[in-house]
Amino acid sequence: MIHLTTPITEEKIRALKVGDAVEISGILFTGRDVVHKFLHEGGVLPAEVNLRDGIIYHCGPVVMKDDAGQWKVTAAGPTTSIREEPYQSQIINDFGLRGVIGKGGMGDRTLEACKKSGCVYLHAIGGAAQVLAECITEVKSVHFLTEFGSPEAIWELRVKNFPAVVTMDSHGQSLHRDVFATSSAELAKYL
Amino acid sequence: MIALCNSLVELVRRSSAELPDDVHQAVLQSLQNEKKGTIAEAALQIIDRNIALAKKKSQPICQDTGSIIFYVECPVNFDQPAFVQAACMAVREATKKGFLRQNSVDSLTGINDGTTVGLGSPSIHFHQHQQENIEVRLILKGGGCENVGAQYSLPNEKLKANRDLDGCRKVILDAVLQAQGKGCGPGILGVCIGGDRASGYEFSKQQFLRNMQDRNPIAELDQLEQDIVATANRLGIGPMGFGGNTTLLGAKICAANRLPASFFVSISYMCWAYRRQGVTLDQKGQIETWLY
Ligand code: SF4
Numbered sequence: 001m002i003h004l005t006t007p008i009t010e011e012k013i014r015a016l017k018v019g020d021a022v023e024i025s026g027i028l029f030t031g032r033d034v035v036h037k038f039l040h041e042g043g044v045l046p047a048e049v050n051l052r053d054g055i056i057y058h059c060g061p062v063v064m065k066d067d068a069g070q071w072k073v074t075a076a077g078p079t080t081s082i083r084e085e086p087y088q089s090q091i092i093n094d095f096g097l098r099g100v101i102g103k104g105g106m107g108d109r110t111l112e113a114c115k116k117s118g119c120v121y122l123h124a125i126g127g128a129a130q131v132l133a134e135c136i137t138e139v140k141s142v143h144f145l146t147e148f149g150s151p152e153a154i155w156e157l158r159v160k161n162f163p164a165v166v167t168m169d170s171h172g173q174s175l176h177r178d179v180f181a182t183s184s185a186e187l188a189k190y191l
Numbered sequence: 192m193i194a195l196c197n198s199l200v201e202l203v204r205r206s207s208a209e210l211p212d213d214v215h216q217a218v219l220q221s222l223q224n225e226k227k228g229t230i231a232e233a234a235l236q237i238i239d240r241n242i243a244l245a246k247k248k249s250q251p252i253c254q255d256t257g258s259i260i261f262y263v264e265c266p267v268n269f270d271q272p273a274f275v276q277a278a279c280m281a282v283r284e285a286t287k288k289g290f291l292r293q294n295s296v297d298s299l300t301g302i303n304d305g306t307t308v309g310l311g312s313p314s315i316h317f318h319q320h321q322q323e324n325i326e327v328r329l330i331l332k333g334g335g336c337e338n339v340g341a342q343y344s345l346p347n348e349k350l351k352a353n354r355d356l357d358g359c360r361k362v363i364l365d366a367v368l369q370a371q372g373k374g375c376g377p378g379i380l381g382v383c384i385g386g387d388r389a390s391g392y393e394f395s396k397q398q399f400l401r402n403m404q405d406r407n408p409i410a411e412l413d414q415l416e417q418d419i420v421a422t423a424n425r426l427g428i429g430p431m432g433f434g435g436n437t438t439l440l441g442a443k444i445c446a447a448n449r450l451p452a453s454f455f456v457s458i459s460y461m462c463w464a465y466r467r468q469g470v471t472l473d474q475k476g477q478i479e480t481w482l483y
Contacts, residue, residue: 019230034301062254062292074289075254080335080373103335104373104432125237126335126375126431127464129254130244149303150293151254163237165230165433176372179434183426187368190422191351191361 003161007053008098010118016166018173022122023161027140028057028101032079034152035144036087039095046143049154051095055122058084058102060151062129063139071139073157075129078103081121089113105167105176114170121168123175135162192277195476199281199327202478203259204290206329206468207251210242211483213403214379214440214465218242221377221430221437231435238430238463249290253375253464256291257331259313262400264326267319277476278315279308328469328482330399336374336462341366342391345454354454356415359384366458367423367439372432375462379403380419380442383457385449391457398443399461400469402483407444416442430463440465 004012006026016022029049031039039045061076081088081102088106091097092113099119100110103126114120124132138158145153167175210218222239225232245252261278265271285291286307293305295312343362345354350365352358363382370378381398383391407413419442429435440463449455469482 021230021233060254060292062251062256062289064289074248075251075292077254079255080338082373103375123431123433125234125241127253127333127462128237128241129251130248131237131241133250133254134244149296149301150305151303165233167433175434176432179428179432180368180371182434183368183371183428186426187364187422190425191364 004099006055008055009053010098013098013118013120014170016120016169017171018166018169018175020166022164022166024055024122024164025160025162026158028055028157028159028162030059030061030153030155030157031056032058032060032152033083034148035154036084036091039091040087048141049143049156051097053096053098055099055101056091056097057157058100061133061155063150063155071142073133073136073139073155076133076136077127077129078124080104081106085110092117092119101164105174111168111172111174114168115172118170120166120170122164123167124162124164132162135159192273192476195274195277195472196280196284198470198472198476198478199278200284200288200290202327202329202468202470203281203285204249204288206331206466207256207285207290208249209246210252210465211467213483215242217403217440218463221440224436225430226436229435230433231429231437234430234433235437251290251292252466253333253462254292255333255335256294257333257466258337259291259307260330260332260396261313261315262328262397263315263317264320265317266323266325267321269319269325271317275315278313282307282313325472326469326482327472328400329467330396331466332396333375333462333464336378336460339370339374340392340459341369342388342455342457345456356411359456360415360418362456363419363442363458364422366460367428368426370460371428371438374460375464376428376432377430377437377440377463379440379461379465381459381461382442382444384444384446386447386455386457387450387453388455390447391455392459394445394447395457395459398445399459399465399467401443403441409446412444412446416444
């Protein structure tokens with residue numbers, strides 16, 4: 001098991017390879033469809049949202065306020081990443097992201113940006129909302145809550161030992177591309 | 192009304208937090224079938240832990256609590272508008288309690304008012320029967336798996352799929368191939384052969400009301416179901432598309448009549464977080480028994 005702590009150095013990211021299991025500690029910023037389109041169109045982030053050397057998490061969590069008025073994440077698995085393919089490469093390059101967490105993998109443009117900027121795609125287990133919520137120790141802040149709505153807002157989360165698998169690395173390798181190729185070839189045999 | 196609303200909140204809670212036994216059994220079986228020490232096995236272990244944790248904490252199995260689809264079997268004199276009202280109240284309440292995510296967005300303005308209630312949410316299908324009992328089934332179907340649903344119009348030249356069962360088989364397996372990784376596999380297919388563009392998808396979703404372990408009473412369809420699962424599991428797509436032995440947990444297929452000019456195959460994909468429950472209600476709206 002490889003441990004990653006944010007902020008993450010390029011060196012650490014370049015050492016990762018497809019198939020590596022990692023555990024992440026530190027800060028994750030959630031960002032999904034609305035956030036990606038917003039940034040792509042030149043939207044400006046508040047100063048507290050510092051993505052450099054950091055990780056964006058494709059996730060629309062369930063977040064409740066407890067009796068003391070504190071936010072608490074009660075369910076937080078990944079959402080399908082491929083929808084962000086039109087925007088992701090630009091955001092990796094412009095903001096200096098080191099990691100993108102999601103599910104289902106992404107396409108060639110994102111893979112290229114990972115190679116160029118030193119970033120990896122980290123696959124979390126889709127649907128594992130409770131196991132992953134347990135790794136969230138604190139909601140540090142939330143941005144665009146009213147404008148984007150709760151699932152689409154930017155939640156700044158402190159996490160401990162958040163499990164994921166590297167499925168696209170910074171050397172041009174993609175597990176998704178490989179599995180698609182082998183499964184297509186396999187299917188051809190049974191048709 | 193209050194009793195009915197409370198019952199529906201409980202139905203939503205249990206659907207969202209507890210995977211039905213038949214589905215859980217299928218997940219456990221798939222865990223057995225994966226090679227030890229692989230990331231596929233690790234993924235299923237996390238899934239199994241997640242199922243237990245959600246039940247224990249009475250919190251959503253998955254944060255995407257999905258489209259809320261009620262199927263109501265009711266007597267002829269049943270008050271449908273009252274049920275609709277109670278269901279909407281129950282959805283608001285379940286959202287406040289965190290059993291549902293604030294999950295309904297105005298498609299024009301992009302506004303999420305936080306209630307999860309709006310045109311189409313929840314969706315409620317009534318079916319009257321000549322009996323006195325009331326049965327309410329609920330499916331919560333996530334967006335990730337809904338997005339990988341597919342509808343094919345046969346013949347399909349690219350896939351060499353003609354208007355016969357072999358053609359159906361080809362397009363269903365193509366849908367499995369295309370869905371890989373995206374819909375939180377291992378998945379379950381609901382398929383309708385025939386119908387029109389709307390009814391085809393509708394019937395395909397109703398297949399998710401069936402028990403995982405049941406067998407199709409129509410021999411050709413039963414054979415097709417078994418074949419689709421066995422073949423899909425030979426493709427090496429695996430849980431989450433990580434590679435591995437379990438790509439599908441099941442396939443449920445029905446056939447509906449079609450127009451001579453049309454031949455649709457409609458495929459709905461359900462993720463492993465297959466949330467479905469059902470209850471019978473008494474005249475006051477109180478829960479009598481659980482159906483799954
Ligand atoms: S596809 Fe299913 S398990 Fe995956 S995120 Fe959506 S609802 Fe959850």
